[in-house]
Amino acid sequence: MSTTAVLHGEDIHAAHDAAHEHHHHETFISKYVFSQDHKMIAKQFLITGMIWAIIGGLFSVLFRLQLGYPESTFPWLEDLLGHWAKGGKLQPEFYYALVTMHGTILVFFVLTAGLSGTFANFLIPLQIGARDMASPMLNMLSYWFFFTASIIMFASLFVQTGPASGGWTIYPPLSALGDASSGSKIGMDLWLASMAMFIVSSLLGGLNYISTILNLRTKGMSMTRMPLTIWAILFTAILGVLSFPVLLSGAILLLFDRNLGTSFFLSDIVVNGKILPNEGGSAILFQHLFWFLGHPEVYIIILPAMGISSEVMSVNSRKPIFGYMAMVGSMFAIAILAFLVWAHHMFVTGLNPFLGAFFVLLTLLIAVPSAIKVFNWLTTLWRGNIRFTVGMLFSIGFVSMFISGGLTGIFLGNSSLDIHLHDTYFIIAHFHIVMGVAGFFGMFAGVYHWFPKMYGRFLNSTLGYIHFWVTLIGAYLIFWPMHYEGLAGMPRRYYDFSGWESFKMFAELNQFISFVSILVFAAQLLFVFNFFYSIFKGRRVTSENPWGSNTLEWTTPVNAGHGNWPGEIPEVYRGAYDYGKDGRDFIPQTEPVGENESHH
């Protein structure tokens, strides 16, 4: 099939082998900072993502304090935040800044860069049998653009007028007019600049992932023998490469509107008593541009989590993933549909109802491949011999969350229900479960499963189990009751509900949710501690293949150097999921097909 590509790949490997012998006198800087080793870059993404996750999680704890205890004051908040929490109470401007930054950080910096960046970089070369990425240099740049984006976003937290506060969706005119909100002053420019850097990072990464997967597979690793993680990452990268540029264009047009007096998104505006000259723009145009990325973005988050969970579930059930081709096909269908559903975020913008009808149809169509995936996961568990490693538990949790959150998507995708539920706590519950929690569960599953490969040590599993159970139970306690608040029409992004006759009956519930969210946040700190402690002091990995796994990454030495395999890259003879075949517990991909082996 792709013999030329494979041969070409081997040439590179041969050259690389030679290089490997000679010039690897690594300094601290070249090994840990400006590293071009995909494994180190993956760890950089992971740790940066974890730092952002702590910051983003902390923000949610702060604004949950306000939501749960709107009448109380917390003097220590003023010590911490100064005039943003005058009298120990979060100011509304700052509350909105926290909400905005929580969304931005978690969606982009943690669940996109932290998840894809980590596992795409770490797994692609290891699982397809390559020495490194197609372009290690671009790969390194991808991280450093992300780092720059991080620095700019972090800096925006400290400007006098505050960071962006118009919601993570930054709809203009609110985000375009400094007169409309203090967060739309310099904080917004920094947000856009940071996002531009982030998009560059994501594009460099994505192009690299695609070209590596297509060109650098080892001998015998045909596309249909790739583990599902790699398929998931491939689709994710394609989605990112095709949709992020659209957000970039939207961001640039918004920068023009903000600073150069253009009217792409502005028309007929009187703000703060000022009559603006802008005419003829459309605020809705921005939403089209935003959601053309924004919707694929949720699949950019969930696909890698699906891939990781599929792999981890198969390994720990000691069974092949059920319906490999259907799994690949449903991911392909999701990736295609991802581009055709963006306007379901816009049913109540005055969108043409006829156009809306198409988006309803296409949106609900996504439920079909999603259902296939769920039933395939269930059948993978059926008659397995399941080991509950922490990674496995998180994978099961992922499926549970994906079911719960996926089903509420059927409510929201139907425009006649969305017209009631739009922008209420129902949508908060929906996307936090299906994208936030499920995305995180996929990520945790991956970290617990591949930590031994990353650091040559295990994470402490008792801490892992505590982490899992508190998070699973806590996540349901936090988000499940929110559906009821949403049914009552309780709007999202409200600083205080006590003045509303229609919404104030949920005050106690809000208090409960806030309490649980603090607890769940604490459990995440336990994980962070476990992570850093285990890097240095964890139980050592003694065998190359601790999970009894088929895939190639477990044929490398425990602490693999740059180049991954000390000798030749192994050849591949079979798919990644021969578990329990012919009565054998597992058959690695590197084992030639035996003469008497059965065909399935």
Added chain:
Amino acid sequence: MTQFLLIAIVVMIFVVIFQIAKASEYVSVLKGEEKARKQTNKINAFMLISFLIVGLIGVWWCNDLFFGRTLFPQGAASEMGQKIDLMLYITIGVTGVVFVITQILLFWFAFKYQEKDDRKAYYFPHNTKLELLWTTVPAIFLTVLVVFGLKYWFKITSDAPKDAVVVEVTGHQFGWEFRYPGADGILGKKDYKLTKGANGLGVNFDDEASHDDIHVSTTMHIPVNRPVKFVINAQDVIHDVGLTAFRIKMDAVPGIPTTLWFTPLYTTEEMKVRTGNPNYVYEISCDQMCGKGHFSMRGVIIVESEADYKKWLATQEPEYFTIFPDKKPKTDTPAVADSSAKPAPLAAMVDKK
């Protein structure tokens, strides 16, 4: 002081958990790692099945606790809203069944097929029949939901009946303005560039249609059992007219007028009885993030009988006269009462500038 104490306690708890975790690692080495692992495996399998059982009971309990508070049992307060409620119940029914079945299978399989020494995993890589089954069954259910949904969607978004009461709704940071077309049934033209001082909506008073238009803030009055149509604008940023009791909402976008219509079924007084809440009012919530006062952008709708509505309308002075008091006719006769029942011409609904 208490804060430090609190922090100390939290840190202590962390240390204790960590020590237990560390100790369990040593214990497992002593006991034999394989044996310890199998024991943990059993515990986790048991936890999973317990989670399923307690979780499903929890779901039922949560519903018991909160469904009443959503005011769904009282039903929507608009005709179309009742259809939306029905649609919602159908969707809850379908997805509820799927939810319970799949969650039970997930946790039951995990428990049932936990690792045992005498068990061999069953090699089952694919089965085309099964896969076709769970492609087609969801597709059929979804088709039903799409058909129902779109049927109501087109009804909700259809043109308002000709006899609808027209109210122009304008959102701004952070409040709502309402304009009624007055006796002639036509809203006077507006130009946002005329917004200044008392003329907060930028009405063009050269247009005679504006001379009888009535402008009120925050509280709107509408008659019961008659279609009401909102023509929606925003002055500064995007807002959203959220009418949770009527189950409908629509964005207010600067420069792009939008509309919605509904038929209220109960007066405010009736709703007080229905909800058992003597303070009940219909509220307009801003449902699109609009700045620091977003959460306080509250409007009130008083739904009343046709007679009360007309009475209220008659007491309102047209904005033209409040801005230009000298233009007020000397003999103050309420000329509104007879003409307010006249249907509003369609032109008034779309005419903005």
